Amino acid sequence: MIWEDARYSVSRYWPVGAGMATFDEVFQADESLEYVSQRRAGRAHNDYLEIAIEAGAFGLALVAAWALWAFVSAWQAIAAPQRWPALGGFAILLTIGLQSVLDYPLRNQTMLCLAGLAVLLLAPVASRGTRRSGDAENMQ
């Protein structure tokens, strides 16, 4: 129910977005009478929709860039000796990404820290992979 009205909010503020942390205020104006009750929807319960409302195309592009980085890094990690910690980090990020379809895990401080840790697990393997290919080019 929230998503239906939230999609309308996205179209109203696309492509620039309404501004970060404005969902609560923006959404109230676009709610259908059908769904209005005494309880307020403080969140979209779909972080991608909420980001689209608040940060527009730029926000979604940033999310896509993070997703791309995570997938490429995980792919590179498969051949690396430290693949299991890296793939563990990727699994955490993937889980968070999937849960964001139904909720807003990264708006919780603890989950944000966990996501940071997952990025750290994944990042060294990715950077080592880049460095190794750079070294190979230098040797040639």
Next chain:
Amino acid sequence: MIRALWITLMASIAVCAVGAELDRASRREPALSAVVPGPFRSFAQERLTTTVVRSGTPAVAMDTARTLVRRRPLPSEHLSLLAIAEERNGDRAGSGLLIQAAARRGWRDSIAQQAMFDIALGAGDPAEASRRLAALWSQNEDQVPLGDLTTRLLATPQGRKAMAETLKTPGRWQKAFLSPSSENMSKELAETIAEADRAGARLDCTSLGRLGQFYAGQKRTDEEALVTGAIKNCTKAD
């Protein structure tokens, strides 16, 4: 020199963080509104304006409400507060325009919804009035005279027809609207329910059952019969 700049930068960030967090905290703790420094007042400004707009001098009310709308222009309630301040300063036309603008921003602001209900009813637009009344029922606030507003709308056949049409679209507000209460149990309500049923509305079985029981308990057989007729086509809530 660099060290001094660094310390100044860190101190500035700390001041901003404390100001912004105090402001956010005032959302849950209204007493904190007074201690939030002026430049950081956003949520705190809403609390202050709510207090000042009715009890402060008209000039102060206007100044406070304008600051609120400048800082947080989106919420409907803020435009309503500015409308009250305008009204207190004698600008009735400006106040009316602001209330209408507030009413276009959702269904939750009871001040704007009540005002639009009056405007729509006065202008002979019962359909719009019925939607505003539905919005007010969705919030079910104690200070809103819901029974009185409902009686006014349902007093005319056009009003009952408009409300019956609005009842055709399902909504959470219907549960409150159809709940038995002494202030809202007129014969016109039963007639509206019957008209909605004839128009194809599928109302909640539990709510209608309670209404029927209430009328039966009061020995109001005509109303009970009207509601019982609608129960045949009712729908069970999930």
